[in-house]
Amino acid sequence: MFYDKIYNLWNKIKKEIKFLCKTEPILVNFYNKNLLKRKDFADALNYLLSNKFADYFISFSTIYSLIKEIYIDSPFIVDFALYDIKAIYHKDPIVDKYSTPFLYFKGYHALQAYRITHWLWDKHRYSLALYLQNKISSLYAVDIHPAACIGYGVMFDHATGIVVGETTVIENNVSILQSVTLGGTGKDNFGNRHPKVREGVYIGAGAKILGNIEIGKESKIGAGSVVLKSIPPNSTAAGVPANIINRSNFSD
Incomplete structure (x- = not known):
């Protein structure tokens, strides 16, 4: 099929x-x-x-x-x-x-x-x-470490300046705009030190997501945000540092 x-x-x-x-x-x-x-x-x-x-x-x-x-x-x-x-x-x-x-x-x-x-x-x-x-x-x-794990249905829109660190995970159907960094905090030199971006996430232009944190399924990250802590599924986060500004009802 x-x-x-x-x-x-x-x-x-x-x-x-x-x-x-x-x-x-x-x-x-x-x-x-x-x-x-x-x-x-x-x-x-x-x-x-x-x-x-x-x-x-x-x-x-x-x-x-x-x-x-x-x-x-x-x-x-x-x-x-x-x-x-x-x-x-x-x-x-x-x-x-x-x-x-x-x-x-x-x-x-x-x-x-x-x-x-x-x-x-x-x-x-x-x-x-x-x-x-x-x-x-x-x-x-566009700088993507070869060890990063990226799924399918992914869109890098415009793409200039995207950085994806070694232990990053990007799941299916994720959209990432230009100048986004999925990087480390600089505090850890070994092991999992980069973000885990779950299915259906949207990341706005210029956002920085740093550290071994999780961006939950179907969440949105506002342009220019700096995300230093995990974001739950079906949420919208924005700001420097980013805070949750909206969270939809959802069920697993």
Whole structure:
């Protein structure tokens, strides 16, 4: 069943691009190389990331072969990438095409690139994971430690300045705006020292969430807030330091 969903979304993306080829012929070569000539979504995503990662030290073919190996070993990574596109399409009011985040959104690109570094980190290939993390940070101004754990349906909106620490957990369907830090307090050097962001959380631009604290399911963090203590589910927190300003009734 999920294969059908992937196939349908991939077909929708290609249909959009064929239409765009007619409306903007200057970009036909760009559309062809990135999407229309790719055999499937995994190949298209691999092609996009390999072009971003390739440099003087690592060739396109080397990184392409590596990512292909990763997608074969862990196909759920490709599934997650599709969930991320669907989440952006439904959450971001400016997005009216599935192809838009895939082609143009650096938050989406940075997240998919992180998934490659996370696979490498889990395989104890720490040096390559850190090398690529540095590339991601330089390319996108998004710094995600390869050891962080991030779910699917995640939206990094605008994305510039997002920092995600080593022991951070970001669950499914979370939305994070630009200049957000999920970091440590500086008091702990080992163990769990970064936030745990539960499903469906929204974090406004410029918010700083620091320490081994939990942001409860479906909660909202106001822009510019500094959060130093756990926030319960279904709550809204704002301020410096952040305090709960609204809490909805909920039941587990």
